[in-house]
Each structure stands twice: as structure tokens, then as C-alpha cells.
Amino acid sequence: NLHYRFEIQPGDACLFINGLRVDMDTYDPFSLLDTLKLEGKMMNGLHNLGINGEDMSKFLKLNSHVWDSTYALDIRHSSIMWINDLENDNLYVTWPASCQELLKPIFPGGIPSIRRNFHNLVLFVDPAQEYTLDFIKLAKLFYYHKTPLRIGFVFIVNTDDEVDGTKDAGVAFWRAFNYIAEEHDASQAFVSMLKMYQKVKNQNILTVDSVKSVLQNKFPQANTGDILGIHSKYDDKRKAGASFYEMTGLGPLPQALYNGESFNHEELNNKELEKAVLHRMMDTAVYLQREVFMGTLNDQTNAVDFLMDKNNVVPRINPLILHTKRQYLNLISTSVTADIEDFSTFSFLDSQDKTAVIAKSMYYLTQEDYDVVSSVTLWIIADFDKPSGRKLLFNALKHMKTSVHSRLGVIYNPTSKINEENTAVSRGILAAFLTQKNSFLRNFLRKLAKEETATAIYSGDKIKTFLTEGMDENAFEKKYNTIGVNIFRTHQLFCQDVLKLRPGEIGIVSNGKFLGPIDENLYAEDFHLLEKITFTNVVEKIKGIVESMEINSKNMSDLIMKVDALVSSLPKRASRYDVTFLKENHSIIKINPQENDMFFDVIAIVDPLTREAQKMSQLLIVLGKIINMKVKLFMNCRGKLSEAPLKSFYRFVLEPELMLMANDNIGPVAKFLDIPESPLLTLNMITPEGWLVDTVHSNCDLDNIHLKDIERTVTAEYELEYLLLEGHCFDIITEQPPRGLQFTLGTKNKPVVVDTIVMANLGYFQLKANPGAWILKLRQGKSEDIYQIVGHGGTDSQPDVGDVIVVLNSFKSKILEVQKKPDQIKEDVLTDEDEKKGIWDSIKSFTRRLHKEKDKKETDILNIFSVASGHLYERFLRIMMLSVLRNTKTPVKFWFLKNYLSPTFKEVIPHMAKKYGFQYELVQYRWPRWLHQQTEKQRIIWGYKILFLDVLFPLAVDKIIFVDADQIVRHDLKELRDFNLDGAPYGYTPFCDSRTEMDGYRFWKTGYWASHLLRRKYHISALYVVDLKKFRRIAAGDRLRSQYQALSQDPNSLSNLDQDLPNNMIYQVAIKSLPQDWLWCETWCDDESKERAKTIDLCNNPKTKEPKLKAAARIAPEWVEYDAEIRQLLDRLENEKKNA
Structure with missing residues (x-):
């Protein structure tokens, strides 16, 4: 029952509050609080209207409406001049007439040819205007291709009482068209109309001479003066078209209707209108198929009446x-x-x-x-x-x-x-x-x-x-x-x-x-339209509930009005569901609300042995403290389990009210008591999507908690460091994300605090910020030169300003709309700045770069990126850093992924920087909510190594070298930075194949990888150099993320995410193979090649499984020296701390 109605499988979790579905995978306390506030507002309103108990529950289950904009005009009007009729014209006599033809298979994109007026196009035109020629050509195209489309015209001409058609082209056309239609038929009038417009020469505008010429040549017996003159008897209903057009409420001419529905301004372009009509015809064909299948449309049904009797059909469309x-x-x-x-x-x-x-x-x-x-x-x-x-x-x-x-x-x-x-x-x-x-x-x-x-x-x-x-x-x-x-x-x-x-x-x-x-x-x-859109939405349901209440008719009408105003004034909400269970005796836990008070109706569906149950149990406890609620808890257990369903202990830190922290109060706490001592544990924080949280203190390695070896209580303190400014950006012309577009975020005093790049994936961007007012603008350079901001939503600025003021006071995304400047239509932010430039442009570009302090090319800096998690790998990381510094004279700047560094490392790194004379920066990026999430920490770290290279570093950084924490560098990495990548965005070292006894472990030599690589090398991700300028220009990050999204849905794919992904994408994002001596690993490389090694990687050996600490001392003697030197520094810092 739950699966059929809500797609809830055994083991799934779901929460309903007053029928509103709360997604347990994506919700956060703040969105839930917004929901409770809106529901509380509605409940208080109903309570003040005297509605309580079951009556209130009925009203709460109503779906609030939006005022729909897809209304259609009734086309059953005498002023429409139909030029064909599918049901009666001989042209279509061979077509089948049965609605059952709609159910027969046709080619994709095809429209069934049936002798029924299911598709109707009405064109509103002034015959004497230039655009009319395009509409005539479109009608001709559909007519002569025998498209199953009834075509009609509404001609808007001069409405003066007396008009001389020999001097007014529009009136001349009208009278000539009427003459031919009366004396012959409408299709003949249409053919003649085509000939009139074929004679149009001067500025594509119809003239009286063109009308006269067709009448004289095609109908020589016609008296042109009588037909076109002031007293013409073919002037009947000349004002009807203009009157009907005015009554419809449509905007400026030209206009068109398909089955009564209007087209937007862009679609009324002649090239677009043909595609728009055909697209709507295909959609209508699908709708008609469904109606025939359901039995609501049959051969006795009048086609036009069927279409025009729908609830969305009105006599007038008034934008007001x-x-x-x-x-x-x-x-x-x-x-x-x-x-x-x-x-x-x-x-x-x-x-x-x-x-x-x-x-x-x-x-x-x-x-x-x-x-x-x-x-x-x-x-x-x-x-x-x-x-x-x-x-x-x-x-x-x-x-x-x-x-x-x-x-x-x-x-x-x-x-x-x-x-x-x-x-x-x-x-x-x-x-x-x-x-x-x-x-x-x-x-x-x-x-x-x-x-x-x-x-x-x-x-x-x-x-x-x-x-x-x-x-x-x-x-x-x-x-x-x-x-x-x-x-x-x-x-x-x-x-x-x-x-x-x-x-x-x-x-x-x-x-x-x-x-x-x-x-x-x-x-x-207009009043009829207003009544219709009011009644056909939620009011009909309100009336049904009110009529079941025992009050008089005057009060009923007042109550309907007041309830509708209340329900409709609230923001648009997701659909509400009426959740019922087939059996409630043994599988439902019921908790009744406090009596004589309004209550929230809460339904929780959960498997008690799941991660969702860990979340929901604490959430329900907190909800019970802040709202009066009636609870039904359904145990949605799975019948069979193949493994232990829970592998973690979980605490949800959520307080029912704001806690004001005194000096000696550490604030909200998660406590884990009576935890087993033997397993090796890891402590992780799961935070709302818009938060960047950092560990500020811990008394042990939070990645490797072995309680049996720890005598004291494990403690850790976390701090909310940044709130994310997230958003989506689109080009309003192409309706696509402007990939590669760059934005900066800053303040009035510091215009550029952080910068970022727009992803092609959903046009997504994120920037680190904090509560307050910020200035969001296009980054100086190609982004600012080519684009302009033309619209934005969710911000606090006027729509037409270039620099957007964003007040960060919620976690809702911002929407930016941009457009290329008129003189930059053919330019692309992803092309090289110096491509296709003359010498004067090059001089200006060079001069501008000299004045951009933030964007100054740091060619004299070695940018080294690395990641580590846990005290052991942080120990390796410090040694790797020292080996880099000992082998280069070039200034070095280290970039570390901050997300998983321990407080100890972050405390020590400033002292190392001071002692050894290097720069460093901690970078972080929140894994976007729309990108497939990884749950294991190791795989998350692997993802950060490859998925966000284009957005992880400031845009001024052009090249970066990734070095694994467990590497020892023996050569100057400046040589690697300057290595020619031959146009590739990054360079990797291939796996060695010289140690032959490991052939059985070389997985890339067989199966999928052998067939995919086609004798190309499989590269290792322990060391690589990235040309970030090229990487961003070819949108390599977007390509990698798209492929990751496709492959990561399969749990058996991307087993070594950080190196499988770039190797899988080798044909879309080229890899430059670095010389083999740049990375030596004992597992795969023979002993003879070790002498030429520029770096040594302590990679795992699947054969011997030797611990890394032991292997490091044996393989690289200098590792012991580096380790001892750093240990001395750490000991000195510890003593200074104790004596301080």
C-alpha cells in the first residue's frame, strides 16, 4: 500500500507533518522550522475562525493553489475565419475519423492524421502590417503539407463606420476575402490571399493594388469598385475581428492561439512559431491518447467542444x-x-x-x-x-x-x-x-x-x-x-x-x-475569469467542507471567503497527502495530543534499524517539546537482512530552544556513553548543507579512536566557521549555465574576499561567507567584459543593478541571470585571453594584468596541494613538506584541504611555516547537494582530489602540483611545474610495470581497463600537475563531475575514485604522461629504477601488506631524518605550551 501510493519501500523512512512530506535525506532543521511556522500560522487562523478538531484537519489537508497562467481562450467565435475544416473538407476525406486511431503506434514525434478538429491554430493579424506575410507563409506551409491542423484568421482592420477600401489596404483585403469566400469558399479565399501576398514587394506590406490585381486576374467578372468601395456589400462583420481581439485581452499584435492557449513573445517569432505549434500538437496528441484510453473521449464527442469545455477555458485573458x-x-x-x-x-x-x-x-x-x-x-x-x-x-x-x-x-x-x-x-x-x-x-x-x-x-x-x-x-x-x-x-x-x-x-x-x-x-x-480561477482552485473543496458544518448560509459564505484568503495567502507548498494504513493494530504506535488545544498531525514511517531512524527519533523528541502533536509511528521493517543494518552510533544535536552560552558553558553537546572499547572508531560531523564546520580542539586522533588504549574521555569541539552563499546562474538568452563565468564576493571596503567559477552542472556556484551584507559581482577580466548581470532572485537588490547586494540571512539559494553584452555576442569566457588579439589588445591586456594585484601571476611560487586525515597521515604530510622544501630553492606555498585536518595539525602549521619559510593556505569546498554523495571518509577525500580542482583554489592560481601525503620528494618540483603538458590540462605518472612479480595484481592489464585504454597507460594519482588555466578553459571540472555523476550511481564502479575517474575520461580530458622517474613505488617499480626516482611513493603492497611506517624507514633512509627533525620541533612547541 505504501509503495503503491508513496513509492515507500520496506526499510524506507518518511515523515509527514499535516500531510506535507518531509524528505529525511535532504531536510534540515531550518527548513522544518519554516514549515512549522507556516503551518502554525494557518492553524492559528483556522482556530480564530472557530474551526477546531476534525474540521481543522480537513482544511489542513487542502492543497493551497497558485493562480495558473495556462488559461485558454474559447475559440468558438464567429469572427474567426477558418480556411480549412478537417472534418468536412474533401482535402481530408481519405483520413480515418475514429478516435481509436490515436492509440495506434506512430513514429516518435509524429502526429496522427485524423479527420477531427483536435488541433486548431488561430492567427490574429492586421493584413496591412509587415509581420502578416510571415504568418501567411506559416499558414501556407501547414496547409499544403496537409498537417492535421485547422487554421483560422482573425483580421483586425479599420473599424470606422465608413471606409473606402480603394484607399485602405486592410479594408480592401477584408472585402475581397469576403467576396471570394461567399462566391466560392474559404479555401479558395485563402489561395487568393496567398497570391495577394506573393505580389507584395514594397517593404513586405500589402497594398490596395495587390488586392485589385488578384481580383482582376483571377475573377475578371468581379466589379472591383463595388467590392472595395465605401458601400460594399462584402463589409459584413468588419468590426467583429477587432472587437473579439479587444475582448480577448491579448497583448500587442501579432498574436496566435493553439487550442485557445497563447504563445509567449519569443515563440511568436516566425522561425520559432512553427516549432512551437508542432511541439504543442505532439503534447496534445499524448493528452488525447490518454483521454481515449480512459474512455472520456470517443467518436461521438465533438472535438472542439471537448477542448473548449475544459476548466481552463475562459472568454478573456486579462494579465491584470x-x-x-x-x-x-x-x-x-x-x-x-x-x-x-x-x-x-x-x-x-x-x-x-x-x-x-x-x-x-x-x-x-x-x-x-x-x-x-x-x-x-x-x-x-x-x-x-x-x-x-x-x-x-x-x-x-x-x-x-x-x-x-x-x-x-x-x-x-x-x-x-x-x-x-x-x-x-x-x-x-x-x-x-x-x-x-x-x-x-x-x-x-x-x-x-x-x-x-x-x-x-x-x-x-x-x-x-x-x-x-x-x-x-x-x-x-x-x-x-x-x-x-x-x-x-x-x-x-x-x-x-x-x-x-x-x-x-x-x-x-x-x-x-x-x-x-x-x-x-x-x-x-473579466469578472467571469476572476470567478473561474477563484472557484476552480481550492474554493470548491473549501465549500464542500463548510457545507458539512452546521452554520447558516450567510456565515458559510463568509467562512469560505475567509478560509480561502487564509489558505491562498500562504506561499505555494508541495502537495499534501492523506496517509492511511491498511492495518493499525500491531504496526502503529499512537501518541495522542494534549486535549482542548490545536495540534499538528505527524505521521512517521521508519525502520528502527536504519540511519534514518537515528535521525528521526531525536527529531520527534524535540518536536514533542515545541509543538502539540498527534503522532502515528509506523514500523516499516525489512523482511530479511543480509548484513548488520547499523554500523554507527549517532547523536542529533538539536535543542528545542535557543541556548545562551555563559563563559563556562560549552553549548549544545553530543554525548556517546557506554561505547564498546574494542572497535576502531571515527568521529564525523554531519551538518546542514549550507554550513562549513571545523574541528577546533580534540584530545586524540578523531580518525582512529581506540577506546581500549585511551584512559580519559574523548572530547572534541567544533565551530561553525562559514555559511555558504550558494546559487545558480543562467544566461537568459541561451537558457544555459554560462560555464566558466567568474564571480567575486566582497564588501565595500574589501571588494574581493573570495571568488569562484560557475559550473556547467546546473550553473551552480558557492562562496564562503558569514551573516551580513555582501557584494556579489562579475570578476574583473573576461567575465566582466563579456557578460552583464540582468536579473537575480533571492537577493536584496533592485533587479537592474550590476553589483548585487546579498544579505545572508537564510540558507536559500540565490538565482542570477546574466546576458552577453551586445558587442560581445561571439565571445567566450573560456577562450584564451590572448587568442585572436592584435598587438594593441595584447598591450592593453598586459597593462591591465599589471594593475590587478589579486590576479598577478605567481610564476615564482611552487603551489603544492595535498590532503590528509588522521594523525598518522598528518605525520607523513609534514615529512613530505620538508622533503619538498629541502629539494628546491623556489618559494613554496602549500595548499591543504581543511575539511579533515586535525586541530593539532592546524595549530602546528604556522610554526612550521615560520621555521622553514613557506606559505600555506587551508582550502575547503562543500560537496554540492546535487552531486552524488559518498559516505566513506576515504572516498570523500578521493573525490576532493579530482572533482573540484576548478573551484577549490583562488582563480589567480594557474598551476598546482598534487603530492600525496605519504611521498618523499628527492627532486626540485619546479621542474615538474614547468614541464610542457602539450596542451593537456594535467599530467600524471603511469603505473610502473618493471617489477614483474606483481603482474598478477596489475588490474589495468585485463578486463575493462585493457579494452578501454587500448594499450594506453593507466596513471597513478599520487602525483600530478594541473594547468588550472587550461583545466578551467576546457571545462574539465564540469566534464569530470558529469561522468562521476553517471558512474557513481553504481556502487561497483570507481573503486579507486581519484585515479579511476581521470583514466576513464582520458579521451574527453587528455592526460599528459609524465616521465616514469617522477614517481617510484616499490610495489610496482623494480629496484634498479629507484636511483633515478624524483619522488618515492609509499603505496600499499597487496602482496606483503607491510605497514607504512616500517616501509618508510626501510625504503627511504632520509624519511627517518626528516621525522626526527619534525619530532624535535613538535616537542619544543609542546614544552613551550606547557611552560606558557
Whole structure:
């Protein structure tokens, strides 16, 4: 059951909070806290509305909606001139007509040719405009290729009452097209239309002469003057196209619709439109196949009606309604007793309470006089004593005449100072609302909305003369004469303080969603669109729940409005699930919430013998301390186990509330008690994705904890050192990541603190930062020369600024959008700076580099990179460093991966640097969350050796040499740095094959590696040199990561990750083979070659399995001397520390 509904297998873990699924693999406490805050806001809102218990649970399971932008226009309109009809034209008579044809197999990308109008293209054009020629050519292409597409035109031409077609090309075209269609047929009219545009010569624009020429040549009997002249009888419905176009709400011409759905601006380009139409036809074919298979579409179904009767089809597409940023009123308030007529008290209320008073005192026009539940509540806001306000009221009433879901209320927003004279119409509207039944109210309001009525009232006519039959005249007249102006002042203040409208401005509120100020005319179709998108989302479900509650219809309508406003105002959420279990007697642990209080519904599914259970147990304990929750815990155990499922001890450090640390308080603690003493243990920290955490103190080797040999308690202290600024960057033109693009992060006083490069993988980038405000910008050089930042999301800057201010106050990613500068379209940030440059450009480039202190080429520095974890390998690492220094006169800078260095090493390294005169830097990079994770520390370290070379070091570093910690260097590495790589991004030493007795262990000589390498060498990763400039330019890092992502899903692949990956990619990322004497290893190389060795690697021997310490002293005599020298330094530092 769980697998079928949620894809949860035995052994999997999952957590649901109020039906929202929490992914145990990716969640962090901060995202969970955000979820709890939003859920708490919704629950408090429902509680304040008087909803509790099971009713609240029903509302919490609703999926909040977004206002969809994929609405379609109804194309069943008489102004569309269809040039073909798949169902009736002889051209398609040989095609099958059955819907079952949709289920037959076709070639990929094909569209079934069926004699049904399932695909409809409508083109909106002005015949006399240049773009029309492209649309005509597209229609011709589809028509003559017999594409199963019905094609229609809406012609927008001059709408003046009298137009001479002999002087207006658009009108001439319209009348000629009508003549041919009436005298012959629409397809003949289309063929003639093509001929007219074939004659277009001057600037691709149709002329009257082109129209006349076709009429005279093709229809010699036609009287051109009568057809095109002012009194032409072929002028019928000339204004209909323009009227329909205006009514649709579509943007500037040209426009096109496929099955009623519009195209974006980029798709309306002639070259793109053909592809866009065909793509939509393929998508529709798949949709139709599904409908036929499900039985909802059959041969008796009218094709166009089937497409146009869908919920997303509307009579008008208004961007104001569909795309306006959501702004919701808070309709939930505690007991507010203020009277709508008490302006003085109202003025002191806050926005929430002002809104509550307005909602409570609102009177509505509904469909019936009694017991009607309205799902959509519309408030129209205007000055109804102005023509614009009355027009809004008239169109709202027109909508109400056919609406089945809406009720209508009015809010008065007078333009000028309020008095009885300038509120005559508004007072009439209000008095009618207060005294009349719906059936009479509607007719009277329609009368008041007419301009002639308002003109008469302002001219001195009594308003009672306009009362309609059946109205309660006495009640109306009494209320009209005693209303006063305080209600209007209250409404005006609400508009000003809450809706932020100026006097007289127009707006609409639909179930709490406010749209305004509105500058354009709103038609009845706009109200219909507003009702449709409100009702077809979550409101229908809310209505179903409310109707099951025992309250009267007025309160039901109010509750639907308030719940919808609450639910819809919250950010878009993932889908909610109704999680139930087939059996609950023995596999479910239930914990009831505290009574008489609202509670969170928590469902935990977990196998108790898994890493997820270790996390979830502590999480549930903490949740139980901070929220009231009803818990169901399902034990999702596996039936069989092939090995021990848990191989680690786990503590989750999460406190229910913030801990303020005193001087003697060490803060949150993870304690491991009663741990077995015999196993060899490693202590690791698992942190949220956006954190860089460092070990600052430990009293033993955390990589090799053997409790049996340790008399005291093992302690370690960790520190949150950096928060990551993560993001994704895209080129808005290509919609692809601009790989190789470089960014810097800094402050006003220090513009460049860190820099990075954009990966091709998802356009990802990360930068080390801390809480506060930072400046993110393109790095000086090719990145800044070629690109410009044109947009960004999740930052704290205006969209159009080049230097982006980023306030690091959350762990959410930032989105950057860039675009090439107009004069740099053909340039590429990954090309060599000096390629294709003239001498003057070279001089400028050289001069610029001289002034870039940060980017100055450090050719006189040997950059050595290494990694180590655990005290033993740190001992080897110090000896390797000393051997490098003893064999070179070139200044050296060591780069160490900080992630796994012990506090002891980090404490000692400054003293070594001072004594031996070298530079050093600790680098770190957080393994991206989207890249397949490794769980074993050794494999993680291997990954850092190869996967992040392009982003691990500052961009000013051009070349780096990796040296394994367990190597002894006997030669000047400057020679390796200067070695010619012949265009390859890196150079590796091949494995030796001179020690023949080890042939049985040379795995690369057989199987996969033998066939993959094809007699090429398999290279060892203990020593390699990287040309970072070349490496970045060919995007080698992106290629390696992509291949790693593909191969690492298989646990049997990449067994030696750091060297298998580059050897696997040898044909995509070239390796320069270094001379064999650069790396000598006793396991693989014979004794004779040792004399020529420039470095000695203490690699493992699978045959003898000799310990490395023993092997080091035997193989390299100088290793003992180096070790003793460093030991003296460490002893001296320890004594100084004790005596300090």
C-alpha cells in the first residue's frame, strides 16, 4: 500500500507533518522550522475562525493553489475565419475519423492524421502590417503539407463606420476575402490571399493594388469598385475581428492561439512559431491518447467542444487578473465591536481590524433572497458617482446575471471631499443594499449604473423616481434620507490605509485577493475569469467542507471567503497527502495530543534499524517539546537482512530552544556513553548543507579512536566557521549555465574576499561567507567584459543593478541571470585571453594584468596541494613538506584541504611555516547537494582530489602540483611545474610495470581497463600537475563531475575514485604522461629504477601488506631524518605550551 501510493519501500523512512512530506535525506532543521511556522500560522487562523478538531484537519489537508497562467481562450467565435475544416473538407476525406486511431503506434514525434478538429491554430493579424506575410507563409506551409491542423484568421482592420477600401489596404483585403469566400469558399479565399501576398514587394506590406490585381486576374467578372468601395456589400462583420481581439485581452499584435492557449513573445517569432505549434500538437496528441484510453473521449464527442469545455477555458485573458502579484487581505480578527458608522473609533483600528469591520458590515447581492451559499465573494471598489465607477458596477451586475458562484458587495472610494451632493448615486446604492431584496436590488442597481440616470439625478430629479416595480419605497426613501456620510468616510479610510488606494481609484477584492489600482476597463468577462480561477482552485473543496458544518448560509459564505484568503495567502507548498494504513493494530504506535488545544498531525514511517531512524527519533523528541502533536509511528521493517543494518552510533544535536552560552558553558553537546572499547572508531560531523564546520580542539586522533588504549574521555569541539552563499546562474538568452563565468564576493571596503567559477552542472556556484551584507559581482577580466548581470532572485537588490547586494540571512539559494553584452555576442569566457588579439589588445591586456594585484601571476611560487586525515597521515604530510622544501630553492606555498585536518595539525602549521619559510593556505569546498554523495571518509577525500580542482583554489592560481601525503620528494618540483603538458590540462605518472612479480595484481592489464585504454597507460594519482588555466578553459571540472555523476550511481564502479575517474575520461580530458622517474613505488617499480626516482611513493603492497611506517624507514633512509627533525620541533612547541 505504501509503495503503491508513496513509492515507500520496506526499510524506507518518511515523515509527514499535516500531510506535507518531509524528505529525511535532504531536510534540515531550518527548513522544518519554516514549515512549522507556516503551518502554525494557518492553524492559528483556522482556530480564530472557530474551526477546531476534525474540521481543522480537513482544511489542513487542502492543497493551497497558485493562480495558473495556462488559461485558454474559447475559440468558438464567429469572427474567426477558418480556411480549412478537417472534418468536412474533401482535402481530408481519405483520413480515418475514429478516435481509436490515436492509440495506434506512430513514429516518435509524429502526429496522427485524423479527420477531427483536435488541433486548431488561430492567427490574429492586421493584413496591412509587415509581420502578416510571415504568418501567411506559416499558414501556407501547414496547409499544403496537409498537417492535421485547422487554421483560422482573425483580421483586425479599420473599424470606422465608413471606409473606402480603394484607399485602405486592410479594408480592401477584408472585402475581397469576403467576396471570394461567399462566391466560392474559404479555401479558395485563402489561395487568393496567398497570391495577394506573393505580389507584395514594397517593404513586405500589402497594398490596395495587390488586392485589385488578384481580383482582376483571377475573377475578371468581379466589379472591383463595388467590392472595395465605401458601400460594399462584402463589409459584413468588419468590426467583429477587432472587437473579439479587444475582448480577448491579448497583448500587442501579432498574436496566435493553439487550442485557445497563447504563445509567449519569443515563440511568436516566425522561425520559432512553427516549432512551437508542432511541439504543442505532439503534447496534445499524448493528452488525447490518454483521454481515449480512459474512455472520456470517443467518436461521438465533438472535438472542439471537448477542448473548449475544459476548466481552463475562459472568454478573456486579462494579465491584470492572471499575473498580478498576489496580495491578500487579512480577514481574520478577534472580536471587533466597532460600528461601520463610528468613523472615530474605526480610524484608530489597525489594518486587520479595519478589514474585519468592513467584512462584518458588508451587504451582498446574491442569486437568491434566502439560503444561498456563495463560493466567491466579490467586492468592487470605486467612486460610483463617477462614470468609471458606474461602468464597473454595470459590468459586475452583467456578470452577476449569469454567475452561479458569486455574491457582490461594494466599497465606496469617493474622489473628493464627501458630502450629500457628491454621493447621491452612492447613497442610493447603499440604501438599496440595506433595504431591498435581491430580485429588486439587481434591477435598481442596473438602472443606477446607467449614465442617463446619473445625469438626471445630478440635474435635480429625485432618486425615488427611478425605483423599480416591487421595491419597498418607504424603507428605501427613509434609509436614503438618513444614511449620512460616515459610512463613506469609513470606506474611504479603509481604501486609503489598507488597500493603499488614492481617492477615486478602482479595485476589486475576490475572496480576499486584492487587485488594484485598476486603470483599464473591466468587462463582464473579466469578472467571469476572476470567478473561474477563484472557484476552480481550492474554493470548491473549501465549500464542500463548510457545507458539512452546521452554520447558516450567510456565515458559510463568509467562512469560505475567509478560509480561502487564509489558505491562498500562504506561499505555494508541495502537495499534501492523506496517509492511511491498511492495518493499525500491531504496526502503529499512537501518541495522542494534549486535549482542548490545536495540534499538528505527524505521521512517521521508519525502520528502527536504519540511519534514518537515528535521525528521526531525536527529531520527534524535540518536536514533542515545541509543538502539540498527534503522532502515528509506523514500523516499516525489512523482511530479511543480509548484513548488520547499523554500523554507527549517532547523536542529533538539536535543542528545542535557543541556548545562551555563559563563559563556562560549552553549548549544545553530543554525548556517546557506554561505547564498546574494542572497535576502531571515527568521529564525523554531519551538518546542514549550507554550513562549513571545523574541528577546533580534540584530545586524540578523531580518525582512529581506540577506546581500549585511551584512559580519559574523548572530547572534541567544533565551530561553525562559514555559511555558504550558494546559487545558480543562467544566461537568459541561451537558457544555459554560462560555464566558466567568474564571480567575486566582497564588501565595500574589501571588494574581493573570495571568488569562484560557475559550473556547467546546473550553473551552480558557492562562496564562503558569514551573516551580513555582501557584494556579489562579475570578476574583473573576461567575465566582466563579456557578460552583464540582468536579473537575480533571492537577493536584496533592485533587479537592474550590476553589483548585487546579498544579505545572508537564510540558507536559500540565490538565482542570477546574466546576458552577453551586445558587442560581445561571439565571445567566450573560456577562450584564451590572448587568442585572436592584435598587438594593441595584447598591450592593453598586459597593462591591465599589471594593475590587478589579486590576479598577478605567481610564476615564482611552487603551489603544492595535498590532503590528509588522521594523525598518522598528518605525520607523513609534514615529512613530505620538508622533503619538498629541502629539494628546491623556489618559494613554496602549500595548499591543504581543511575539511579533515586535525586541530593539532592546524595549530602546528604556522610554526612550521615560520621555521622553514613557506606559505600555506587551508582550502575547503562543500560537496554540492546535487552531486552524488559518498559516505566513506576515504572516498570523500578521493573525490576532493579530482572533482573540484576548478573551484577549490583562488582563480589567480594557474598551476598546482598534487603530492600525496605519504611521498618523499628527492627532486626540485619546479621542474615538474614547468614541464610542457602539450596542451593537456594535467599530467600524471603511469603505473610502473618493471617489477614483474606483481603482474598478477596489475588490474589495468585485463578486463575493462585493457579494452578501454587500448594499450594506453593507466596513471597513478599520487602525483600530478594541473594547468588550472587550461583545466578551467576546457571545462574539465564540469566534464569530470558529469561522468562521476553517471558512474557513481553504481556502487561497483570507481573503486579507486581519484585515479579511476581521470583514466576513464582520458579521451574527453587528455592526460599528459609524465616521465616514469617522477614517481617510484616499490610495489610496482623494480629496484634498479629507484636511483633515478624524483619522488618515492609509499603505496600499499597487496602482496606483503607491510605497514607504512616500517616501509618508510626501510625504503627511504632520509624519511627517518626528516621525522626526527619534525619530532624535535613538535616537542619544543609542546614544552613551550606547557611552560606558557
